[in-house]
C-alpha cells in the first residue's frame with residue numbers, strides 16, 4: 128500500500144493512568160508529530176499481559192483509560208489511528224515467524240530486558256521462574272507491532288531504544304534470509320525529557336510511592352502532592368537562602384514555569400522566596416498547563432462510546448495494512464501455499 132506521508136507506530140501498555148512523566152516523555156512529542164506523520168497509536172494489551180497475565184481485568188479496564196489519556200493530551204482522532212493490539216491477529220502471526228530470527232541469548236542481553244529481569248529477580252527471588260517465555264519474547268512481538276504497520280519511525284523514550292534496535296536487527300535478518308524490500312527498518316525518534324524525576328526526588332516518576340502527578344489528577348491532588356514535595360533540607364526559616372539544584376519544586380518549575388525561571392532561582396538562592404509561596408506558584412502553573420488536558424478528559428469520560436468507536440474503527444483500518452504486510456511476509460518466506 129502506498130503511503131502519502133511517512134508513518135509512525137508507537138504505543139503504550141494499558142496498565143494504569145498516565146502521568147506527567149509520560150506527557151513530557153512521549154505524549155507531547157506525539158502531539159507535535161501527528162501533523163507531519165501518519166500516526167498509529169497501539170494500545171498494547173498483548174504486551175501488557177506478558178507482565179499481567181494473572182490480572183487480565185486490569186488490562187481490560189485500562190484500554191479505554193490509556194486511549195482517553197492520549198486523546199486528552201491532544202492526539203486528534205481525525206489525524207491518528209488508535210488500535211487494540213490483541214484484535215490484530217497478524218501481529219501474533221508475525222511474532223511466531225520472527226521468533227526464529229533471534230536467539231534466546233540475544234534477548235537476554237537486550238538492556239531493557241536485562242534490567243526488567245533483574246527487577247523481577249529482586250521481587251521474586253533468584254530462581255528465574257518469574258521470567259516466562261512470553262515475557263522474554265516481548266521484544267519480538269514489539270518488532271511485529273512496528274513492522275506490521277510498515278512504520279518508518281517510532282517516537283519513544285530512552286528506555287525503549289534497545290527494543291527499536293532489536294526490531295532493526297530482526298528486519299535485517301529477515302531481509303537477508305527472505306528478501307529485501309518486504310520490511311522497513313524503522314528509526315527511533317527520541318523525546319527530550321524522558322526521565323522526569325518524582326516529587327520525592329526519586330530517580331524516576333513512577334506509579335508507586337505517590338511521587339507522580341497524573342494527567343487525571345484534581346486540583347486538590349496536585350496541591351497535596353506539591354505541598355509534600357522534597358525541598359532543600361538545609362532551609363529552615365522562610366527567608367533562609369537555599370539551593371534550588373537539590374529542590375524538587377525548583378526542578379518542576381523548570382518544566383512548568385519557563386517564563387519566570389530566572390527570578391524563581393534567584394529568589395530561592397538569595398532567601399527572598401519562601402517555600403510555601405514557591406509551591407503555590409508551581410501548583411498554579413501545573414493546574415494551568417493540565418487544565419486543557421483535563422477538559423478534554425471530562426469530555427471523553429462522558430462520551431466513552433465515542434472512544435470505543437475510535438478504537439473499533441481504528442483497528443479495522445489498521446488491519447487493512449497488517450493483512451497486506453503478513454501476505455508479503457508469507458510470500459517472501461515461500462509459505463503462501465494457497466489463498467484462504
Ligand code: TRP
Nearest residue numbers: 136137138139140171174269272
Ligand atoms: N514497550 C512500550 C512500553 O512499554 C509499548 C509498546 C508496545 C510500543 N508496542 C510498541 C512502543 C511499539 C513503541 C512501538 O511503553
